[in-house]
Amino acid sequence: MPAELAPEGAIQELTLANGLRVVYAPMPWLPTLSATLSLPFGSATDPIGQEGSANVVHEWLQRGAGVLGSRAYSDALLDLGVRRGGGSGREAASLSAAFLESVAAPALELLASSVTQPHFAAGEFEASRELAVQELESLQDAPTQRLFEALQEQVFASPQRRSSFGTSAGLRALTPESVREDAARRLGPEGAILGLAGGGEWAELEEAVTRAFGSWSGGSVPVPPAELAPVGRHHVNAESSQVQIGLAYPSPAPGTDDMYVYLVALEVLSGSMGARLFTEVREKRGLVYSVSAFYRAVRGRGYTLGYAGTTSERAAETLDVFLAELRRLAEGVTAAELERARTGLLASIVMAGESSGSTAGRLANDLVLFGRPRTLTEIASHIEGVTLQGVNDYLAANPIPEPTVVTLGPKA
Numbered sequence: 200m201p202a203e204l205a206p207e208g209a210i211q212e213l214t215l216a217n218g219l220r221v222v223y224a225p226m227p228w229l230p231t232l233s234a235t236l237s238l239p240f241g242s243a244t245d246p247i248g249q250e251g252s253a254n255v256v257h258e259w260l261q262r263g264a265g266v267l268g269s270r271a272y273s274d275a276l277l278d279l280g281v282r283r284g285g286g287s288g289r290e291a292a293s294l295s296a297a298f299l300e301s302v303a304a305p306a307l308e309l310l311a312s313s314v315t316q317p318h319f320a321a322g323e324f325e326a327s328r329e330l331a332v333q334e335l336e337s338l339q340d341a342p343t344q345r346l347f348e349a350l351q352e353q354v355f356a357s358p359q360r361r362s363s364f365g366t367s368a369g370l371r372a373l374t375p376e377s378v379r380e381d382a383a384r385r386l387g388p389e390g391a392i393l394g395l396a397g398g399g400e401w402a403e404l405e406e407a408v409t410r411a412f413g414s415w416s417g418g419s420v421p422v423p424p425a426e427l428a429p430v431g432r433h434h435v436n437a438e439s440s441q442v443q444i445g446l447a448y449p450s451p452a453p454g455t456d457d458m459y460v461y462l463v464a465l466e467v468l469s470g471s472m473g474a475r476l477f478t479e480v481r482e483k484r485g486l487v488y489s490v491s492a493f494y495r496a497v498r499g500r501g502y503t504l505g506y507a508g509t510t511s512e513r514a515a516e517t518l519d520v521f522l523a524e525l526r527r528l529a530e531g532v533t534a535a536e537l538e539r540a541r542t543g544l545l546a547s548i549v550m551a552g553e554s555s556g557s558t559a560g561r562l563a564n565d566l567v568l569f570g571r572p573r574t575l576t577e578i579a580s581h582i583e584g585v586t587l588q589g590v591n592d593y594l595a596a597n598p599i600p601e602p603t604v605v606t607l608g609p610k611a
Contacts, residue, residue, distance in 0.1 A: 210562070210572050211401045218389035218419075219412050222562045222572045223404060224396040226555055232300045232397035232404075233555035234310060236285075237563040238292045239390030242365065243358040244420045245381075249372055251331055251365015252381045257287040259327040259378065260386070261294070263318030264309070272309070272318075281306050288363050289351075290422045290497055291567060297556055300398035304407040311411035314386060324375040332371075335364040342443050342607055343508065349435050350445035350504065350605040357426040359497055387417030394563030397555040425500040432604045434611035442514040442608035446492075446505035446521065448600050453496040453568040459581040460593045461494070465503065466540035467532045468492055468524065473539065475524050480507065486517045496568050505602070511609060518604065529598035531591035544582050548575055 213221040238257075245252045261283075262269040276283060279302045285294040294313065298306040338345045352360045393412070395404060427449055437443075450465075451457035469476045469492040480490045492505040505525075509517045532540075551557045552575045565572045 210574060211405075212572070213405055213408070215388065215409060215413055217413065217415055218387075219391050219393060219415065220566055221393045221395065221405075221408050222566060223394075223401060224558050224562055224572075224574075225399070225401065226397050226558070229398045229555055230300055231297060231555060232303050232306075232395065232399050233297045233559040234295065234307065235394040235556075235559040235563045236294045236310060236314070237392040237394070237567060238294070238314070238386065239290075239419060239422070240292055240385035241288045241290045241422070242361040242363045243289050243422055244385060245361065245365065245369070246377075248369060249377060249381065250361060250369030251335070252369070252373060252378055253292060253385075254287040254331045254334070254363060254365055255324075255328050255370070255373055255378055256382050256386065257285070257292045258330055259319055259324060260313050260317040260382070261285075262323040262327065263320055264312035265316040265318075267312075268318065268320065269323055272313075275309055276306075279306050279309070281309065283310075286363075289359050289361065293560075293563070295556065295560065303399055303404060304410075307407050307411040311415065314391075314417075315412065315415045317382070317386075319375070319379050319382065321375050324378065328370060328373055331365060332367070335367060335370065338364065342437060342439060342441065343506070345437070346435070346443040346445045346506070346605060346607045347504065349433070349607065350447055350603070353428060353431060353433050353603050353605055354447045354502060355425060356428040358423055359425045360428070382417075384418045385420050387419045388412065388415045389419040390421075392563045392566045394559040394561070394566075396558035396562065422498060425497045427500070427502075428603070430601050430603050433606075435605065435607040437607050437609070439608055440510065442509055442511050442606060444505075444507040444509065444514065444518055444521070445605045445607075446525075446602040447605075448503055448525075448602040450494060450501040450503045452499060452501050454570070456581075457593065457597075458494075458501060460585050460590050461501075461597075462544065463537065463540050463582065463585045464528060464532065464590055464594055465492060465494055466544055467536045468528060469505075470540055470543045475527070476521065479524055480517060480520050484516070484520065486513045486520065490517075490521070498568065514606065514608070518606075522602075525599040525602070528594050531594055532587070534587050537585070537587050537590060541582055541585065545579055548579050548582070551575075
């Protein structure tokens, strides 16, 4: 272990009568508290013809709540020193907040009011929609993000293929009435999760959460099971001197023992500047300015995304070398590679564990993907338990499958 994990208190859990699940990791050495509210709606459950509605709902519900208009709501948060964030994704949206533990009760009241009593004022709708339109249009100037949107569209056959940005036609079709109706249909506590981490007494937090969120009601739409599309190769035309290469292939499902073994193997492939992709594709051959591979998951499905940024002249060779490194994993890893990979992963766990914001987000995500929260000690124990024999047996029995490939650039 590269460093000591901070001492952990027992993770606390609570399910309110309305279905909201609450999970809290005490970090008593901190004077602050972080909260992540995971909301069970995203682009995968957007109404047909209204793609982008989840993104607009997410933005609009932050513009006033209860008796407070948009400006007054922002001022109330600022008066408490609350820092907020969040985003809208394919299967879920999130609202996050960080504040002093001493103002936890009023801060949680304000966070809750955005979903229990959203203003949805007509005068704030157009600004919310226009912001979503601008985010979508900005993809034209962000080739890497545009590539990953195109790649995930080809990875899934199910509604998870839909971009969280929505579509131009879908966003333009939205009206205040349609978005309010959509929010009533999907913005409910059933399936929602509140992750908390930081200082505070659980008994007091339990009371504050129940008081703030207990009256929340609303509908819920189940997220459809994720289904993968057939493997293929696709190209997106773009006027650029660079070529963006994306790869995707199925990987172990979240929560399985194989997932931890695979994460160690993936760290050997792409975990650091000494990993195989960086060494073989960039350092030895100078083919790319950036190369990586990383694990992602939706409910019940794990997958890996790979990326390389290069020039038109080097694109074909870059892809060949990338694919060769994926195939070479089946031959196994060395003891030195395993030790370096384990150390890197464990160091990342320690560093993430020092942040209450990261911890709150991880707890909420764990409940979504794993059905239960994991302690850092549990995660570290799984990583430490991966042996050289175990990882090599896994890689021999589970060679990397042929990936879906998407390129973005001037020519295929």
